[in-house]
Amino acid sequence: MKAVPEPFQQAGRQAMQWAQQLAQHTESPGMLTRTYLTPQHQAAAAALARWMEEAGMRVRRDNAGNVIGRYEAAPGHESAPSFVTGSHFDTVRNGGWYDGNLGIVLPLACIARWHRQGQRFAFPIEVIGFAEEEGVRFKATLLGSRTVAGTFDQAVLENRDSDGVTMRAAIRAAGLDPDGIAADAWQPGSMAAFVEVHIEQGPLLLNEDLPVGVVTAISGASRFMAEVHGLAGHAGTVPMHLRRDAAMAAAEIGLYIERRCSIKPELVGTMGLLEVVQGAANVVPGLASFSIDIRAEDDSDRLAAVADVKAEIDRIAARRQVQLALRQTHEAASVPCAPRLQAALAQSIAAAGWPVRHLPSGAGHDAMALAGLADVAMLFVRCGNGGISHHPDETMTEADAAIAAQVFSHLVEQFQP
Structure with a gap:
């Protein structure tokens, strides 16, 4: 040089x-x-x-x-x-x-x-x-x-x-x-x-x-805040197959975001906030909140990822029997x-x-x-x-x-x- x-x-x-x-x-x-x-x-x-x-x-x-x-x-x-x-x-x-x-x-x-x-x-x-x-x-x-x-x-x-x-x-x-x-x-x-x-x-x-x-x-960006409403219960007495665990639903969604946004090099997805609300070590979480941030240089890639994440959220919520409220906080092309x-x-x-x-x-x-x-x-x-x-x-x-x-x-x- x-x-x-x-x-x-x-x-x-x-x-x-x-x-x-x-x-x-x-x-x-x-x-x-x-x-x-x-x-x-x-x-x-x-x-x-x-x-x-x-x-x-x-x-x-x-x-x-x-x-x-x-x-x-x-x-x-x-x-x-x-x-x-x-x-x-x-x-x-x-x-x-x-x-x-x-x-x-x-x-x-x-x-x-x-x-x-x-x-x-x-x-x-x-x-x-x-x-x-x-x-x-x-x-x-x-x-x-x-x-x-x-x-x-x-x-x-x-x-x-x-x-x-x-x-x-x-x-x-x-x-x-x-x-x-x-x-x-x-x-x-x-x-x-x-x-x-x-x-x-x-x-x-x-x-x-x-x-x-x-x-x-x-890059364009789409951001959301989510709340997962499950059912709190005693960590020692609620069987695994009967749990409606809000934290585990949020964690599964986070892992899906990671997988989905690894498909293309210029696409990224982040769950930067994840909180078990009023959580305790001996309680099955009944309420969790988290953020979603999805960005890409190409808006079509970003919007496709957002659509897939939303669809997967619905599937996870139904399977785990939790309710999920999703609120968009930012959208930029x-x-x-x-x-x-x-x-x-x-x-x-x-x-x-x-x-x-x-x-x-x-x-x-x-x-x-x-x-x-x-x-x-x-x-x-x-x-x-x-x-x-x-x-x-x-x-x-x-x-x-x-x-x-x-x-x-x-x-x-x-x-x-």
């Missing part, structure tokens, strides 16, 4: 240093927790704004709290649609340094290099630090990107955090105007493309010894990445001397909210520790940050609006 030129190594170092500095803005000493519009979140926003200004950008904040830096186009191209990039700077509780944050600081490091060189393009570049994506504080996700896309749900302004504070009140306390969010939507045609840089949050690139990859689509942008990313990776790996994103991202406004694409960057993310052991290397900076820079320098 080609050696990474020093300017991109410098950009990689700068991005890693900024990520480390952002990690100091946390609500929980010793771990990284930064939720929407807390004082620590506001401090991170101020740091991003300062770095954007130092990189030669004009900075503004919208009423959702997004931090937006604009690197102006070359003279004569000021009105051209913007090449837009960015990601989120809120975190899950006890999360990692790079989820979201990398997609802001890495493009900023590249823009800082262009600014030092006096290089401008035939289009403006805008970097958005999305204020909220994870949904931790107010149980509503993608608030920042939905504001930009014009799909912000005004009803969530009444959601309350664990202290009883409404989102509307938190926005006002931050000096922003919740009634101005609708007007902050970007106009159609203002965005030439949106390209998000993000750690993979999985092990594929790591296992194949590749630093970067091209995302083909953000797959968001394909634009073929032209995938091709451009592939060319940039090849130009850096690396094999091109295409892969889907099983996780949701800000890019999916912007697909109705412009073509979107994603560049995945390898993460270490088995691909773990949303965890303090989340990690990546400075060398991979440098390669990502090289690929991103080539993409922008070759971009045609």
Whole structure:
């Protein structure tokens, strides 16, 4: 593979240093927790704004709290649609340094290099630090990107955090105007493309010894909560053949989900929550609850799996003589990445001397909210520790940050609006 030129190594170092500095803005000493519009979140926003200004950008904040830096186009191209990039700077509780944050600081490091060189393009570049994506504080996700896309749900302004504070009140306390969010939507045609840089949050690139990859689509997802009502009984006196065990019914359903979603490589199914309600060691469980999460790049694969799981649930419930209530909590279609942008990313990776790996994103991202406004694409960057993310052991290397900076820079320098 080609050696990474020093300017991109410098950009990689700068991005890693900024990520480390952002990690100091946390609500929980010793771990990284930064939720929407807390004082620590506001401090991170101020740091991003300062770095954007130092990189030669004009900075503004919208009423959702997004931090937006604009690197102006070359003279004569000021009105051209913007090449837009960015990601989120809120975190899950006890999360990692790079989820979201990398997609802001890495493009900023590249823009800082262009600014030092006096290089401008035939289009403006805008970097958005999305204020909220994870949904931790107010149980509503993608608030920042939905504001930009014009799909912000005004009803969530009444959601309350664990202290009883409404989102509307938190926005006002931050000096922003919740009634101005609708007007902050970007106009159609203002965005030439949106390209998000993000750690993979999985092990594929790591296992194949590749630093970067091209995302083909953000997988669609179907999620459910279920309650199984059986019949509680004494663990020592109810014969096995007479039991209506809610927990075992849930366990059998979980094993079916695992089998059914192992049929295709890009299909995944998870029972992330499983609880025996008011259970005891000497009681046959009478009530159990569990979650179902089924995702796939291809919506037809996902929906077929959902239909099969529902049918199997009915069969298991009938055979075990339990009642099962299934409630859907989420439904999102797959968001394909634009073929032209995938091709451009592939060319940039090849130009850096690396094999091109295409892969889907099983996780949701800000890019999916912007697909109705412009073509979107994603560049995945390898993460270490088995691909773990949303965890303090989340990690990546400075060398991979440098390669990502090289690929991103080539993409922008070759971009045609």
